[in-house]
Amino acid sequence: MLIGELAAKAGLSAKTIRFYEQAGLMPAPPRTPAGYRDYPPGALDRLMFIANAQVAGFTLAEIRSVLAIRDCGDPPCRHVATLVGQHLAQVERRIAELTRTHDILIDLQRRAAAVNPDDCAEPEICSILTASRPTPASKAAASHTGGAAARENSNQSITPATPGSRD
Numbered sequence: 460m461l462i463g464e465l466a467a468k469a470g471l472s473a474k475t476i477r478f479y480e481q482a483g484l485m486p487a488p489p490r491t492p493a494g495y496r497d498y499p500p501g502a503l504d505r506l507m508f509i510a511n512a513q514v515a516g517f518t519l520a521e522i523r524s525v526l527a528i529r530d531c532g533d534p535p536c537r538h539v540a541t542l543v544g545q546h547l548a549q550v551e552r553r554i555a556e557l558t559r560t561h562d563i564l565i566d567l568q569r570r571a572a573a574v575n576p577d578d579c580a581e582p583e584i585c586s587i588l589t590a591s592r593p594t595p596a597s598k599a600a601a602s603h604t605g606g607a608a609a610r611e612n613s614n615q616s617i618t619p620a621t622p623g624s625r626d
Contacts, residue, residue, distance in 0.1 A: 460498045461491075469506040476506070483523050484509055486530075516546045 466473045479485040485505060488498045505526070512522045521542055528535035571587045583589045 460500070460502065462496045462498065465498045465502055465506070468503055469510070471506065471510075479506070479509060482519055484519065484526060515543070516550070517542060 460468075462473045462476055466476055469476070476485065480487055485502065488496045488502065491497045508526075509522055512525065517525075525535045525539055525542070528538055567587055574587055579586045
């Protein structure tokens with residue numbers, strides 16, 4: 460199968476297939492007498508595997524490692540399971556981080572809606588970001604006490620972030 464036909468069946472460009480070949484994900488196919496790439500029938504399955512692995516968040520290096528195990532004749536399932544576990548843990552950490560950021564932004568949005576720009580003192584820069592806000596722990600307590608704990612903790616200030624920090 461020539462590269463154009465393979466590309467059409469895989470829903471990829473010929474350039475992408477050549478890239479995968481250069482990256483070591485696709486073996487170099489035999490050539491026709493005219494010098495065109497002539498891919499074997501299994502090339503389409505391999506391309507679909509690569510696409511599925513990319514959708515799952517695998518890096519090209521990780522995909523290459525899985526393919527190398529299979530190319531040696533061994534089942535890569537244990538290795539894939541390990542990679543899936545690592546990626547899942549990474550996604551769960553990112554979701555937790557995004558949830559914290561979401562909660563902070565919701566709080567800031569509420570505060571912004573209540574701010575009078577004329578009351579923003581110059582040393583504060585912007586009272587939306589410098590005014591006190593409930594901490595995540597006080598928010599949880601507020602949900603159980605009707606907001607009393609949140610009001611008690613409303614004098615706490617926002618902890619400044621340092622460049623590169625992820626908390």
